[in-house]
Amino acid sequence: MSSLMHQGRATYAFFERNWNLTRRYWGWELVWLVYNIVNAMSVTYIGLSAQLITGVKINTNFFILYLLIGTAVWSYLSVTFDGVTDIINMERWEGTIEYTFMAPISRFTHMIGSCMYAVVHGLLFTILQLLIVGVFFHIDLSHANFVTAIVILLLGSISFIGFGIATAVLPLLYTEKGMQMSFIVRAVILLVSGVYYPVEALPQWMHPIAYASPATYVIEGLRAALMRNQPIWSPEILSYIWPLLLTGIISIPVGIYIFGIAERYAKKTGKLKRNG
Amino acid sequence: MAINVDIQPAVPVVNDDTKDAVVIDSLTKIFKKSRPLLRWHKKNAGQKEEKREVRAVDNVTITIKRREIVGILGSNGSGKSTLIRILSTLLIPDSGHVSIFGYDVVKNDRTVQRLINRVSVEASFFKKLSPMENLIYAARLYNMPGDEARLEIRRILGRLGIKPDRIGAPLENMSRGMQQKVAIARAFLTAPIVLLLDEPTTGLDPRSKNDVQTFVRELRDEHDATILITTHDMDEAEALCDRVAIIDQGRIVALGDALALKRAVTGIMGRSEMVTMHEVFMHYTAAHLITETDIERYGSWEKAFEAFEAQREDDEE
Ligand SMILES: Nc1ncnc2c1ncn2[C@@H]1O[C@H](COP(=O)(O)OP(=O)(O)OP(=O)(O)O)[C@@H](O)[C@H]1O
Ligand SMILES: [Mg+2]
Numbered sequence: 208m209s210s211l212m213h214q215g216r217a218t219y220a221f222f223e224r225n226w227n228l229t230r231r232y233w234g235w236e237l238v239w240l241v242y243n244i245v246n247a248m249s250v251t252y253i254g255l256s257a258q259l260i261t262g263v264k265i266n267t268n269f270f271i272l273y274l275l276i277g278t279a280v281w282s283y284l285s286v287t288f289d290g291v292t293d294i295i296n297m298e299r300w301e302g303t304i305e306y307t308f309m310a311p312i313s314r315f316t317h318m319i320g321s322c323m324y325a326v327v328h329g330l331l332f333t334i335l336q337l338l339i340v341g342v343f344f345h346i347d348l349s350h351a352n353f354v355t356a357i358v359i360l361l362l363g364s365i366s367f368i369g370f371g372i373a374t375a376v377l378p379l380l381y382t383e384k385g386m387q388m389s390f391i392v393r394a395v396i397l398l399v400s401g402v403y404y405p406v407e408a409l410p411q412w413m414h415p416i417a418y419a420s421p422a423t424y425v426i427e428g429l430r431a432a433l434m435r436n437q438p439i440w441s442p443e444i445l446s447y448i449w450p451l452l453l454t455g456i457i458s459i460p461v462g463i464y465i466f467g468i469a470e471r472y473a474k475k476t477g478k479l480k481r482n483g
Numbered sequence: 484m485a486i487n488v489d490i491q492p493a494v495p496v497v498n499d500d501t502k503d504a505v506v507i508d509s510l511t512k513i514f515k516k517s518r519p520l521l522r523w524h525k526k527n528a529g530q531k532e533e534k535r536e537v538r539a540v541d542n543v544t545i546t547i548k549r550r551e552i553v554g555i556l557g558s559n560g561s562g563k564s565t566l567i568r569i570l571s572t573l574l575i576p577d578s579g580h581v582s583i584f585g586y587d588v589v590k591n592d593r594t595v596q597r598l599i600n601r602v603s604v605e606a607s608f609f610k611k612l613s614p615m616e617n618l619i620y621a622a623r624l625y626n627m628p629g630d631e632a633r634l635e636i637r638r639i640l641g642r643l644g645i646k647p648d649r650i651g652a653p654l655e656n657m658s659r660g661m662q663q664k665v666a667i668a669r670a671f672l673t674a675p676i677v678l679l680l681d682e683p684t685t686g687l688d689p690r691s692k693n694d695v696q697t698f699v700r701e702l703r704d705e706h707d708a709t710i711l712i713t714t715h716d717m718d719e720a721e722a723l724c725d726r727v728a729i730i731d732q733g734r735i736v737a738l739g740d741a742l743a744l745k746r747a748v749t750g751i752m753g754r755s756e757m758v759t760m761h762e763v764f765m766h767y768t769a770a771h772l773i774t775e776t777d778i779e780r781y782g783s784w785e786k787a788f789e790a791f792e793a794q795r796e797d798d799e800e
Contacts, residue, residue: 215622216624216626220619220620223619224609227609227612227616227620231611231653232611274741276730284596297609301608303607303608303609304604305571305573305603306607307624308572308599309571309572309599310594310596310621310624310625311594311596311597311624312624313593392792397600417647435741475574475575476512476514476515476576477565477574479573479574480568
C-alpha cells in the first residue's frame with residue numbers, strides 16, 4: 208500500500224518535472240510549435256494547389272484534410288516520442304540521469320510518469336497546431352467523428368510510447384548523436400506508415416513493415432473518423448483498434464525491457480558517467 | 484541471506500548497532516577502452532590488451548561500521564569515484580561484492596537505493612529549473628509528500644546559506660559553489676542512512692566547508708548515519724573522519740585513523756616531529772611505495788621520493 212503510494216508520488220514527480228521543464232523552456236516550445244505549423248502548412252498547400260499542379264479537377268477539400276491528418280499525426284508522434292527520448296537526452300547532458308537511476312523507483316514508474324506527460328503535452332500541442340493551421344485553409348469537418356478520432360489517438364499513444372521508450376536507448380548510450388538517431392527512427396516509422404499517401408503506394412516489400420507499425424492504423428483510423436464519420440463500433444474502426452491494442456500491450460513491456468538491458472549495459476561499461 | 488529481487492522489503496532493518504553498515508569484499512571494476520574503428524593491426528601485438536584496460540578499483544576490501552565516517556583519499560584517477568558509484572548502484576562491479584546493511588548493491592539494488600544518497604563533484608541538475616523544482620522532484624522520488632518536502636528544502640537550503648529569494652530562480656544563474664550546496668541539500672533531504680560524498684566540498688569557501696562538515700557530523704550524531712567521503716582536502720579528512728583509507732591505482736594502500744597513519748609514516752620517514760596528513764598522502768601515493776630499505780639506500784625519504792619521481796618521468800618519455 209505504502210509502496211503503491213510511493214510509486215504514485217514518483218509518477219507525479221516525473222509529470223511535474225517535465226511540466227516545469229516545458230514551462231522553463233517555453234521559448235523552445237514556441238519555436239517548436241512554429242516549426243511544426245510551418246511544416247504542416249507547406250505540406251497542406253500541396254493539397255490546396257494539387258489542381259494547379261496536375262491540371263486535373265479534384266476534390267481539394269478532401270485532399271487538404273487528408274494531408275492535414277498526416278501532419279497532425281507527425282506532430283503528435285514527434286511530441287510524444289520526444290517526451291520520452293528528449294528527456295533522457297537532457298538528463299544525460301545535465302548528468303541528472305545518475306540521480307534518477309539512483310532513486311528507489313522502478314523503471315516502469317519512471318517511464319509511465321514521463322509518458323503520461325508526453326501524451327497530455329502531445330494532445331494539447333497537436334490540437335493547437337490544428338487550430339492555427341486550420342485558419343489558413345477551408346476545412347470540411349462535416350463528416351468528422353471526434354470521439355472516434357480521440358479514441359484512436361489515445362490507443363495509438365500507447366504504442367508510440369512503447370516505441371519511444373525503446374528508442375530512448377539511443378540518447379542513453381550515445382550522448383552526442385543519440386538524439387539525431389532517434390529522429391531517424393521516427394522518420395522511418397512515418398515513411399512506412401503512409402503519412403501523406405496510402406500504404407498501397409509503397410513498394411511491396413515495405414508492406415509488412417507498414418502493417419507492423421502502429422502509426423499506420425492511427426493514420427488510417429483518423430482518416431476514417433474525420434473524413435468518413437466512422438463510429439467506434441464500425442467494422443473498419445474495429446479493424447484498426449485491435450492491432451493498436453495488440454501493439455500497445457506488447458510495445459510498452461518490450462520497450463521497458465529493452466531500456467532495462469541498455470541500462471544494465473551502461474552500468475557495466477560506465478556509460479552513464481559524464482564527468483567527475 | 485536470500486532475498487528475491489522482486490520482493491524487496493519495504494522497510495529495511497537498519498537499526499542494529501552491531502551490524503556493519505557497508506561491507507566491501509574483494510571489489511574489482513575494470514573499464515575497457517573502446518578501440519578505434521580501423522587501424523587495429525598497426526601496434527605490435529605484445530602491449531595490446533593490458534593497455535586497453537583500466538583497473539579502476541582493484542580488489543578492495545573494507546568494512547565500515549554503523550555511524551562511522553570514513554574518508555577516502557587518493558590521487559586523481561585512483562578510483563575513488565568509481566568506488567562510490569558502485570556503492571550507489573550506478574556501476575555494476577566485475578567481481579567482488581558490496582552489501583549495505585546486508586543488502587547486496589547489485590541484487591537488492593532497490594532496497595539499497597532507499598538507504599543511500601550521494602553527492603558528486605558535479606552538481607548535476609536541470610539547470611533551467613530552480614533549486615526548489617529540482618529538489619521537490621528528488622524528494623518525491625524518495626516518497627516525501629510535497630508540503631513536507633517544501634518545508635524541509637527551505638530549512639536545509641537556509642542552513643547552507645542559500646538566500647530564500649534564490650530558491651525559486653533558475654539554478655543556472657547560481658555560482659558553482661552555490662549549486663554544490665543545493666546538491667548537498669538534495670542528499671541530506673532524503674535523510675539517508677548511508678551517505679556517499681564524492682568531493683562534496685570541492686569549490687566551497689572555507690565557511691561553507693565548515694557548514695557542510697557540521698551538517699555531516701549532525702547527520703551522524705542525530706540520525707545515526709554512516710558516511711563515506713572522498714576529498715582532496717587533507718584538513719577536512721583529518722577533522723571529519725574516524726578512519727581514512729588511502730587508495731592508489733584502485734588499491735587500498737593504507738587504512739586507519741589519521742593519527743595512526745601519521746605515526747606510521749613518521750616512523751618510516753624517521754622524523755622526530757609528527758608528519759602532516761599531506762606527507763602521509765605523498766608517502767602512500769608516491770610513484771613507488773617507499774620502504775625503509777629505499778630510505779637507507781638513498782639516505783632519506785625525500786631523496787628516495789625524488790629518485791623515484793625522476794625514474795617515473797624517464798619511463799613516461
Ligand atoms: N565511466 C568510465 N569509463 C571509462 N573509464 C573510466 C570511467 N570512470 C572512470 N574511469 C577510469 O577509471 C579510473 C578511475 O577513475 P575515478 O573517476 O574513479 O578516479 P577518482 O579517484 O575519482 O579521480 P578524481 O580525484 O580525479 O576524481 C581512471 O583511470 C578513469 O579514467
Ligand atoms: Mg572522482
